[in-house]
Amino acid sequence: MSEYDLVCDVCAITVEPRDAVVTWVTDGSGEHDFTLAHIACAPPGATQRTEVKLLVAPNAYLAFVTERFGKANPGPEPLRTIVWALAPFVMRHDNAAEMDSIRAASFGAEPGVKPGLTAAAGAPAKRDEDGGK
Numbered sequence: 001m002s003e004y005d006l007v008c009d010v011c012a013i014t015v016e017p018r019d020a021v022v023t024w025v026t027d028g029s030g031e032h033d034f035t036l037a038h039i040a041c042a043p044p045g046a047t048q049r050t051e052v053k054l055l056v057a058p059n060a061y062l063a064f065v066t067e068r069f070g071k072a073n074p075g076p077e078p079l080r081t082i083v084w085a086l087a088p089f090v091m092r093h094d095n096a097a098e099m100d101s102i103r104a105a106s107f108g109a110e111p112g113v114k115p116g117l118t119a120a121a122g123a124p125a126k127r128d129e130d131g132g133k
């Protein structure tokens with residue numbers, strides 16, 4: 001099993017993101033019983049579900065994680081495990097966002113830093129002797 005394999009919480013067999021769902025129960029005590037499982041293994045009692053093939057997109061992953069903030073969760077450990085398990089798929093080296101970063105770096109730009117500034121302290125970047133471009 002590679003470090004990037006997902007394992008179904010129900011049958012304990014590896015599962016591809018396209019075949020997996022995250023399910024959980026929302027009720028009066030908050031959100032709980034987070035489960036990552038094959039679509040066919042998904043717990044029947046779950047009230048919420050989201051497909052992992054969608055969750056591994058960076059924006060969808062961040063939306064999923066941040067939507068959990070502020071919600072009561074009497075047993076957060078399964079959710080923590082799922083967030084960690086999915087992260088390598090979101091942050092894959094061939095992830096589109098990562099590719100954009102690599103592309104930006106290849107042009108000498110620093111991803112997330114406005115052109116003309118350096119990452120450190122937002123200071124203006126050094127210009128070439130001729131005044132830059």
Ligand SMILES: [Zn+2]
Nearest residue numbers: 008011038041
């Ligand atoms: Zn399963």
